[in-house]
Amino acid sequence: MFRTNTCGELRLADAGKTVTLSGWVQRVRKMGGMTFVDLRDRYGITQLVFNDEVNAELCAQANKLGREDVIQIVGRVNERESKNKHLDTGDIEIIVDVLNVLNTSLTPPFTIEDNSDGGDDLRMKYRYLDLRRNCVRKNMELRHQMTMEVRRYLDSKGFLEIETPMLIGSTPEGARDFVVPSRMNPGQFYALPQSPQTLKQLLMVAGMDRYFQIVKCFRDEDLRADRQPEFTQIDCEMSFVEQEDVISLFEGMAKHLFKTIRGVELTEDFPRMPWSEAMRLYGSDKPDTRFGMEFVELMDVLKGTGEFGVFNDATYIGGICAEGCASYTRKQLDQLTDFVKRSQIGAKGLVYARVQDDGTVKSSVDKFYTQDVLQNLKSAMNAKEGDLILIMSGDDTMRTRKQLCELRLEMGNQLGLRDKNKFSLLWIVDFPMFEWSEEEGRLMAMHHPFTHPKDEDIPLLDTNPAAVRADAYDMVCNGVEVGGGSIRIHDPELQDKMFRILGFTHEKAQEQFGFLMNAFKYGAPPHGGLAYGLDRWVSLFAGLDSIRDCIAFPKNNSGRDVMLDAPSNIDQKQLDELNLVINIKE
Amino acid sequence: MFRTNTCGELRLADAGKTVTLSGWVQRVRKMGGMTFVDLRDRYGITQLVFNDEVNAELCAQANKLGREDVIQIVGRVNERESKNKHLDTGDIEIIVDVLNVLNTSLTPPFTIEDNSDGGDDLRMKYRYLDLRRNCVRKNMELRHQMTMEVRRYLDSKGFLEIETPMLIGSTPEGARDFVVPSRMNPGQFYALPQSPQTLKQLLMVAGMDRYFQIVKCFRDEDLRADRQPEFTQIDCEMSFVEQEDVISLFEGMAKHLFKTIRGVELTEDFPRMPWSEAMRLYGSDKPDTRFGMEFVELMDVLKGTGEFGVFNDATYIGGICAEGCASYTRKQLDQLTDFVKRSQIGAKGLVYARVQDDGTVKSSVDKFYTQDVLQNLKSAMNAKEGDLILIMSGDDTMRTRKQLCELRLEMGNQLGLRDKNKFSLLWIVDFPMFEWSEEEGRLMAMHHPFTHPKDEDIPLLDTNPAAVRADAYDMVCNGVEVGGGSIRIHDPELQDKMFRILGFTHEKAQEQFGFLMNAFKYGAPPHGGLAYGLDRWVSLFAGLDSIRDCIAFPKNNSGRDVMLDAPSNIDQKQLDELNLVINIKE
Numbered sequence A, B: 001m002f003r004t005n006t007c008g009e010l011r012l013a014d015a016g017k018t019v020t021l022s023g024w025v026q027r028v029r030k031m032g033g034m035t036f037v038d039l040r041d042r043y044g045i046t047q048l049v050f051n052d053e054v055n056a057e058l059c060a061q062a063n064k065l066g067r068e069d070v071i072q073i074v075g076r077v078n079e080r081e082s083k084n085k086h087l088d089t090g091d092i093e094i095i096v097d098v099l100n101v102l103n104t105s106l107t108p109p110f111t112i113e114d115n116s117d118g119g120d121d122l123r124m125k126y127r128y129l130d131l132r133r134n135c136v137r138k139n140m141e142l143r144h145q146m147t148m149e150v151r152r153y154l155d156s157k158g159f160l161e162i163e164t165p166m167l168i169g170s171t172p173e174g175a176r177d178f179v180v181p182s183r184m185n186p187g188q189f190y191a192l193p194q195s196p197q198t199l200k201q202l203l204m205v206a207g208m209d210r211y212f213q214i215v216k217c218f219r220d221e222d223l224r225a226d227r228q229p230e231f232t233q234i235d236c237e238m239s240f241v242e243q244e245d246v247i248s249l250f251e252g253m254a255k256h257l258f259k260t261i262r263g264v265e266l267t268e269d270f271p272r273m274p275w276s277e278a279m280r281l282y283g284s285d286k287p288d289t290r291f292g293m294e295f296v297e298l299m300d301v302l303k304g305t306g307e308f309g310v311f312n313d314a315t316y317i318g319g320i321c322a323e324g325c326a327s328y329t330r331k332q333l334d335q336l337t338d339f340v341k342r343s344q345i346g347a348k349g350l351v352y353a354r355v356q357d358d359g360t361v362k363s364s365v366d367k368f369y370t371q372d373v374l375q376n377l378k379s380a381m382n383a384k385e386g387d388l389i390l391i392m393s394g395d396d397t398m399r400t401r402k403q404l405c406e407l408r409l410e411m412g413n414q415l416g417l418r419d420k421n422k423f424s425l426l427w428i429v430d431f432p433m434f435e436w437s438e439e440e441g442r443l444m445a446m447h448h449p450f451t452h453p454k455d456e457d458i459p460l461l462d463t464n465p466a467a468v469r470a471d472a473y474d475m476v477c478n479g480v481e482v483g484g485g486s487i488r489i490h491d492p493e494l495q496d497k498m499f500r501i502l503g504f505t506h507e508k509a510q511e512q513f514g515f516l517m518n519a520f521k522y523g524a525p526p527h528g529g530l531a532y533g534l535d536r537w538v539s540l541f542a543g544l545d546s547i548r549d550c551i552a553f554p555k556n557n558s559g560r561d562v563m564l565d566a567p568s569n570i571d572q573k574q575l576d577e578l579n580l581v582i583n584i585k586e
Helices: A056-063 A120-125 A134-156 A197-205 A243-262 A273-282 A331-343 A372-381 A396-412 A491-500 A505-517 A535-543 A572-577 B056-063 B118-124 B134-156 B197-205 B243-262 B275-284 B330-341 B371-380 B398-416 B492-500 B506-519 B532-542 B572-577
Strands: A018-031 A035-039 A044-051 A070-079 A093-103 A179-181 A189-191 A210-218 A232-240 A272-274 A316-322 A351-355 A361-363 A388-396 A425-429 A434-437 A443-444 A470-479 A480-487 A527-533 A580-582 B016-030 B034-041 B045-050 B070-079 B092-103 B179-180 B190-193 B210-218 B230-239 B271-275 B316-320 B350-356 B362-364 B389-395 B425-429 B436-439 B442-445 B472-477 B480-487 B525-535 B578-584
Touching: A018 A044, A018 A056, A035 B316, A035 B472, A044 B506, A056 A093, A120 B371, A134 A243, A134 A535, A134 B134, A179 B179, A197 A210, A197 A480, A197 A505, A197 A527, A210 A316, A210 B045, A232 A535, A243 A470, A243 A480, A243 A527, A243 B275, A243 B371, A273 A425, A273 B362, A316 A396, A331 A396, A351 A372, A361 A372, A361 B389, A372 B070, A388 A396, A388 A527, A388 A572, A388 B425, A388 B436, A434 B330, A443 A505, A535 B362, A572 B016, A572 B092, B016 B056, B016 B092, B034 B056, B045 B070, B056 B092, B134 B210, B134 B532, B197 B210, B197 B389, B197 B506, B197 B525, B230 B243, B230 B532, B243 B330, B243 B472, B243 B525, B243 B532, B271 B275, B275 B398, B275 B425, B316 B398, B330 B398, B362 B371, B371 B492, B389 B398, B425 B578, B472 B525, B480 B532, B525 B532
Parallel strands: A044 A093, A272 A425, B045 B092, B271 B425
Antiparallel strands: A018 A035, A018 A070, A035 A044, A070 A093, A179 A189, A210 A232, A232 A527, A316 A388, A351 A361, A351 A388, A425 A470, A434 A443, A470 A480, A480 A527, A580 B578, B016 B034, B016 B070, B034 B045, B070 B092, B179 B190, B210 B230, B230 B525, B316 B389, B350 B362, B350 B389, B425 B472, B436 B442, B472 B480, B480 B525
């Protein structure tokens, strides 16, 4: 037997007991004739004591231990003289009688501490060492707890977890698929699922009524900062439901998670905001509502009321009011201007206006506007003495709003309004059914082609499809879309019409989604659902900026696992069996 | 709102209530002026009543309903006159006031009944209809319950569920990998995991201490009857453990499942049988111990004691005693002989001996042996009057034992000794470390190259590796291997030696498993684990002969999903992006 106890469980009440512990050497300290070793495992740290006077040989052995060596000890639990309040085991120490080195360790390439000296690349290459760090391990524990609670909640609501296949067919609509060559079906490929969307709809046709699955999904996209080629979804679907049923059940799940995991009781209903309202007030379909600073449209106030050509030519002018920021220096304001001009944001410039202590307004466009107009501005913005008004404009309303959104978030950061321990949740509803794709020159489904239009907007499908709103909903927390879903189409004719609007020929729709369309002919129930991004949820609860640290073995921005050194070349024999030839274009 | 209740929950106590139900039309019956509709959902069946005299129009509508139409009704719960004891809702019926057809159904290609008229191929093509059948749906519910209980048990024991990546590196050792071409890393491939074996070992190096995962695994093998290219494993690993710790914990899990899912209390420890003993007594490393009929080796009794050349040349002669089967007719015995001569079994023949009512033995080789020898046979077999002794022999002990094993199982079937509601569990232990591969001309790892040899056998690695036994264990239930695992090597030098014995050059070992060997240099703890086959467990509990019906969307023997029609061709654009050319050899 390797241990009687873990390194996290011994207390004062155990004093006098003889115990066996196993773990890693966190630290060795010599103090006079005593040697102290911090022994670590997943559960905590226990202090071991070796006394040179009592057993010189054993103490000499202990002095030779290196960081991360794996040892086993037998000893007696003893009350500490100087207790350590920061450790759960801080009241005791172990007087060691037997020391057994189970395995040695090379010196780790970085320190196994919360504040490690290891850079990102090194940490990823030695991820198995990185995971030993308290702060990273805690994320794995949190993830486990969250999935346990999700399952408990959904099980209690009658949901069945049903596994859908990983080797399915490729559907070129949407993001790029990862594909898997089939040896037994030469020249043919499986695809890995981008989500089990169509499969869960088939499960509803199959009468499963309430389905969920915590499931890996795959997208072969060019990776941005916070994307992974494989990610995990909490995927759910329900039959005989309307939007209200889905929203209420999954709002309940969010509240359950906040309560059980974070100890936060959310008693109020989450606000619901139409998509158009979210775009108008925050320039985003995932607004961070931990703070106000809503947009005010200023077309009436500033367009044509002065000689400023930029505003006079604008299709959209909007402002935000940063409370108490009139004291911003010229340098700070220049930095904000540089911020919005960065290529990722792409604005042309930024106009500001300070409300001074005497109530007058001093702006960067003073020469174009009278103080009267500026007072109108102050009043429209509901600004008071000491506030700073920031204004952006442009000829594309949506694009300008998105730029202003970035500025608002930056101001939120600067003013400390985005506290990671404060949570603000809401539902975004009434999404447009379609969005226009310049690239494709056609309407695209904003969510996916199976989304049900709002009943009252169905007539618009024939006359003005761009105006059709969908029974679609996203749950947003702190500016992060944590989940989203929709009521689905269950009527094969309506689905057919939808495909036509999306530019599918009948043949193409049949080829790609025939299995689903056919299934709908055999008594499909009304149904709808939702999918949560597990990685996002965990990183939100963990207070992480990136999803990477809540994934055990993440990939880097080139889609590589640097620890495993994957992907890699495969044997010619494997290629031959798959009937494949590699042909890399220069 | 689509329903106030499900079709499975209304009882006599609800009589008088007005309810709304939604579901599928299972059956429509006209009796006089009344029409009865059985309305079905996942939760049960509720009888609807339409009365021609009360509402002729509504009743006419009901008469037009077809099987599997989806309807919604509003009505009043009424006590039935003739109650149906076979239905949970059999005490009540609904007098319908409002009928709303939500969706119609074409006539299904087979009946949605437990005893369906649909063949396997049709059922798989329309799997979403097949899943509506009570008996198939129940398997999905069972699978959900089992995974919930597995998670509850392991969570209570401090295990963390940690997701390991699906896109990893290819390791040509072992079965064939499914590979995934990487677009971002031209010419390189990921592989889908055959199991998370090395990753869970890395998690132990990472100090995760107790890991589990219910996880999809992939093997590109030529599919036999009960294999699927993707299957699900309950994958577990623990640190600081010996074989005894792992066995005791997972025996506890099996008992927990039997108790919570099947209501069977298994109070005794599961027997443990060395592999060599299992081969000697049952000719199998997964013996069905629901019945005895153990092998008796008969070399002393029958070799050289008579003129029968087949036995006199044999390396192995073994028999089983089928109680009370002396009455088997010549035809039955011929059928048994044909059975063992089938190409799947490949025996040359079968010798039998009946113990007659007067105690004498009458055998098919009477002319070669004296009655004295046959009496010795009877006594060696512990056979009594009325028993039938069946004997097989050959020049390859293992092969002959496997043939005799098939015969034993067949006799178990014929005698009704393999009751699906009786469960007999045991551990097979002390597996050989290696087995000789004729094909490769070298020793191969019987489990995998990371298995720890028994401490006392380590010296044999240098002198007689074929004799080395491993710290490996399989859990067997009713002749099915439901799980297996081992203590792993955590010492890089021992691992190195193992790779050498397995014929790996240092370079090849480094190329394929370098990431693991390197990790072992940084303080790997002693560790071991086990993996259960979830599909097997569920089919065992469900009493199914195949794993297919406990998988929502299984593939056929060519690895095809006939419902999705996958795999399939992909666009040239996709191939180009992946730098691949298809080259099918004629």
